[in-house]
Amino acid sequence: MIDTLLIRIKALWLSILARIYGRLVQVDALNTLGNLGTDGQRNGLLLVIGLSILFSIATPGTSHAQCETITLNGTNYTVTVNLSLTEIIVNGDNCPYGYNYDVGVEYSVVFGGSSPPPNLDNLQGNIHCGGQNLFFSIPTNGSGSYVVSNGNQYQGDCDVPPTLEALSCNRLTLNSSGPGMSYSSTSTTCEHENTLPVIWNEFQISYSGNTKAVDLSWSTFKETFNDVYIIERSYNGISDWEQAGEIEGAGWSDELKYYTFQDIKLPAQGGGRMYYRIKQVDLNNAFTYSKIVAVDIPKLFSAKTWTVYPNPAKGQAVNLAYQGQTFSNSHEKITLKAFNATQQFGNITVSNPQEADIALKTLLQNFQSGLVIVEISWGDQLERHKLML
Missing domain, CATH: 2.60.40 (Immunoglobulin-like)
Structure with missing residues (x-):
């Protein structure tokens, strides 16, 4: 009786692990069936395993890695590319003989300067996971916000969970070229979420004609040791940043937090593009930056002085x-x-x-x-x- 209870506990524990790592451990639960003595005991455990499979099919790793911002320079224009690795996507279920995977990538592409082109010629690269490379491609006009690599790389060790950190996905290379921009290959590191002071969710921006102000809103999944958010802006370019205001951070939080800020002191001349970023400052004065977002400002003012x-x-x-x-x-x-x-x-x-x-x-x-x-x-x-x- 005690042995049967222990086996049932093991099966339940394995089903919990399956919720975290996908179906890679379920084969171990199936192997425990041979240790049960009756058909009734086997049927009970099969029900547990069946439920675990129902809730864990193709469960991806949920780690997150924010990559350093990449700035590309062309003739009379710049392109700012923000990238983050969001998840490991397991292709099929091959364990105990290994598994194949790809990487999900969130991105934003912001064109700036006096004469930006409608699109680049090339915007693609490789995600480096240990010694493996996974190719990805971003639309050259910067549209969209999410792509999946098509590397379908193989990991032969089922003891390695399908997460960005476990697979050492911590670097990428972006290749780019465009009108008035020579070919370049830029490498950047990607910091995993467990070392980031803030895990960003959304960062949105809009211009209000009624208030003649820019409205910013952002949210975070998690904050650790976070003191303050400093809102920075730059007019018609991304090289001359100034502080527009600041909002107190949450300190420590594992809950979704929402923030808003309204920038009413816009440049008097109006008629241009405003760039914004958020500088997150820790309690020890270390800091990181959000992605850069942009909004077009119409001609705000009349001919009056x-x-x-x-x-x-x-x-x-x-x-x-x-x-x-x-x-x-x-x-x-x-x-x-x-x-x-x-x-x-x-x-x-x-x-x-x-x-x-x-x-x-x-x-x-x-x-x-x-x-x-x-x-x-x-x-x-x-x-x-x-x-x-």
Whole structure:
């Protein structure tokens, strides 16, 4: 009786392992059938094994490896390629004689610069898993987000689980060429998730015409020792990054976490492409970067010298942007006036556009919701703006 119970426990344990590693261990469970004495005992164990097979057919390894960002340079354009290895895909079920596998790859391709082409000539490479290479190819126009290698490599040792880490899938080579871009072969390392401080889920971006702002949202599967997210942006290129804001991280988390940020201080000239990335900083000040995303910004402002935004404000802080020639006359004062239909009124005089931006926020603090007229005068010039608070 005790022996039979131990055998049943072994079969259940093997079925749990099968949920993790696929069906590679189920043959061991089947071998235990010979140790059972009656048909009833065999039928009971067959039910357990059958259920384990039902829930574990073609179960892939679930490890994840983020690769270093690759930047390609062409004539008057750049291409930023972000790659991550997401899973091991077992092709068939050959154990106890080994198994064949491929690798799933998530990617994003961002074209930048003044004259980007519609597509490249070549964008393909190899994933290096130990001494084995698995070929993959990305659409040359950067469309899509996921591909599977077609290497179908063979692993003869069933004791090696089908995970990226166990198979030493930690490096890839990307081959590329395009218009005004000579052929290049770039190698990059891929860091497994158990060593990454943050496991990213999604990073999305959009421009809102109503608020004249860029909305960012991202989520993470896991955070370890994570302190803060610093949102960085670059205008019409990926070489001149500046901080747009920051959001506090979760510290430690094994749950799905969601974050949002709104960038309302866009360049006054508008009409271009904004690039964003997130700098994740640990509690010990070590840091990593997210992938780079981009959004096109329409021409935001009119021919006026000053812009008041967002408009309507909808409870947000109001900004004042100067978009004329360099404000170099230190003796030329700027006077701001604000008034509405309920006879609320205020005015203030400052020395430069930076002070004017701060002053307008102060001026509007006590105004009621509704239409406000903002009057700006400097030198012999004057502008009026209608603002909805």
